[in-house]
Amino acid sequence: MRKSTFLAVPTLALGALTLAAAPASAHAEDMWSSQATLNTLNNSGTTGDVMVDVHGTEATVTMNVTGAAETFMDGPFPHAQHIHIHGQGTCPGPEADADGDGVVNTTEGHPSYGMIGTSLTLEGDTSPDSGLAVDRFPGGSAYTYERTFELDAATAEALQSGTAVVVVHGVDPAKMPAAAAEKMSDLDPSLPAAATLPAACGTLTASQMGAMPEGGADTGVTQETGSGAETAALGGGLLAAVAGGAWALRRRAARA
Ligand SMILES: [Cu+2]
Structure with a gap:
């Protein structure tokens, strides 16, 4: 009896060690993910969420978008959508409306x-060359998007530094101030302003696993990060195990 109690302790300890070590074997620098909630811009009513799973040099982007403009010239309203980089990593507020026409157009959002x-x-x-390839973007009022592609270095860097922002474009002109709706696009003078107006926006934030400094899971000691106080309080190893588990679940769900 005394012996079994004695044995139970190292078994538990070993279990905890195994859990803590698991994310380290996944190489945080090769596999990580970021996510964003897409919030409405320009009174469009468009919202959604985005998950970016990076595996080496490949990224799988999964998006759900609802409340988007439905029809354009009797067809589904095309929604250009991009990962924007090299700005402040934020979504613009109404004060970004530099020309005062009541909407924040794409150019006004660039800073x-x-x-x-x-x-x-x-x-x-x-x-970026395909930025306005409207015939190759999803369309309609609600859609799910999933694609795996080769991630370029600049976007990868922005994802890791927290300055990558997903923007969905295309707003129902009926939801725009009349004068703004009559304008042509600031990006392409052959398109109406409504076609390229930002409709939803969200900053991609790395999951805890991706944000963890290299080697952090090996020692079980979480180094200083942006949310250093919080992660230290929770305990590095436990947090790594939880984050790793959640990530694995999402991967399984995405593959199903
Ligand atoms: Cu864009």
Whole structure:
């Protein structure tokens, strides 16, 4: 009896060690994920969420979008969508409306979210060159998007530094001030302003696993990060185990 009690302690300890060590074997620098909640811009009513799972040089982007503009010239309203980079990593507020027309157009949002790093197209090229390839973007009032593609270095860097921002474009002109709706796009003078107006925006935030400094899981000691006080209080090893487990669950769900 005394012996079994004695044995139970090292078994538990070993279990805890195994849990804590698991994320380390996944190489945080090779596999990580970021996520964003997409909030409405320009009174569009569009919302959604985004998950970016990075595995080496590949990224799988999963998005759910609802409340988007439905039709455009009798077809589904195309929604250009991008990962913007090299800005402040934020979504613009109404004060970004520099010309005072009642909407924050794409150009006016650039200081906040930056330029296009990746075009989240359905097929083909994902570079900034495809930023307005309206025939290769999802469309309609609600959609789910999932695509795996080669992640470019600039977008990867922005994801890791927390300055990557997902923007979904295209707003129902009926929801725009009349004068703004009559304008042509600031990006392409052959398109109406409504086609490229930002409709939803969210900053991609690395999950705890991705934010963990290299080697953090090995020692069980969490080094200083942006939320250092909080992670230290929770305990590095436990947090790593929880974050790793949640990530694995999401991967399984995504593959199903
Ligand atoms: Cu964009």
